[in-house]
Amino acid sequence: MKKLLTLFIFWICSLAPSMAQSEGKPFQAHIVNKEYDVYMKINLYEENIEVPGQELYGPLHGFLGKNHNSFCWVITSAKVEGNMATISLINDYGSEDLTASLTLKNDSTYILKQMEGSTLKVPKNGKWQKLPKTLEFMLKK
Numbered sequence: 001m002k003k004l005l006t007l008f009i010f011w012i013c014s015l016a017p018s019m020a021q022s023e024g025k026p027f028q029a030h031i032v033n034k035e036y037d038v039y040m041k042i043n044l045y046e047e048n049i050e051v052p053g054q055e056l057y058g059p060l061h062g063f064l065g066k067n068h069n070s071f072c073w074v075i076t077s078a079k080v081e082g083n084m085a086t087i088s089l090i091n092d093y094g095s096e097d098l099t100a101s102l103t104l105k106n107d108s109t110y111i112l113k114q115m116e117g118s119t120l121k122v123p124k125n126g127k128w129q130k131l132p133k134t135l136e137f138m139l140k141k
Contacts, residue, residue: 025045026083026104027042027043027044027045027078027080027085027102027104028042028043028044028045029042029110029139029140030042030139030140031110031137031138031139031140032137032138032140033135033136033137033138034138036122036129036131036135037066037067037068037124038064038065038066038067038122038131038135039064039065039067039137039140040062040063040064040065040102040110040112040137041062041063041065042061042062042075042078042102043061043062044061044062044075044078044080044085044087044102045080046061047059047060047061049061049062049063051063051065051072051074051092052070053070054070054072054092057074060074060075060076061075061076061077061078061087062074062075062078063075064089064112064120066122066123066124069122069123071091071092071122071123072091072092073089073090073091073092073120074089074090074092075087075088075089076088076089076090076097083103083104084101084102084103084104085101085102085103086099086100086101086115087099087100087101087102089120091118091121096117096118096121097117097118098114098115098116098117098118098119098120099114099115099116099117100112100113100114100115100120101113101115105136107139108138108139109136109137109138109139110136110137110138110139111134111135111136111137112134112135112136112137113133113134113135114131114133114134119131119133120135
């Protein structure tokens, strides 16, 4: 009986990401790009996400972060229209900013496209790595 209960709880937890999308909030997610080792934690409907270790920013719409690094681009504003959102980001130094679109391609794929402003750059091996203008993210499983 315990095994059955544990299995049921595991099954419910594994459905959590897809359940959030079925509630009509696809821009409330944790999405990843494994190729560039970056991720986004977003809630473009409410400002309720804090950057780990950088809580002084307070609640935000989300951020783009780099795994194994504290550097990030914070989302300062967001506007959702259907399956696309327009977001404004600034780097955590406050020295660069940009506007981008985030489009839901299907249930688990998002496309981030830089539109205006600075180029997204993240640290890699002590240097700055420019990210492509169009970047595909997958829903974290």
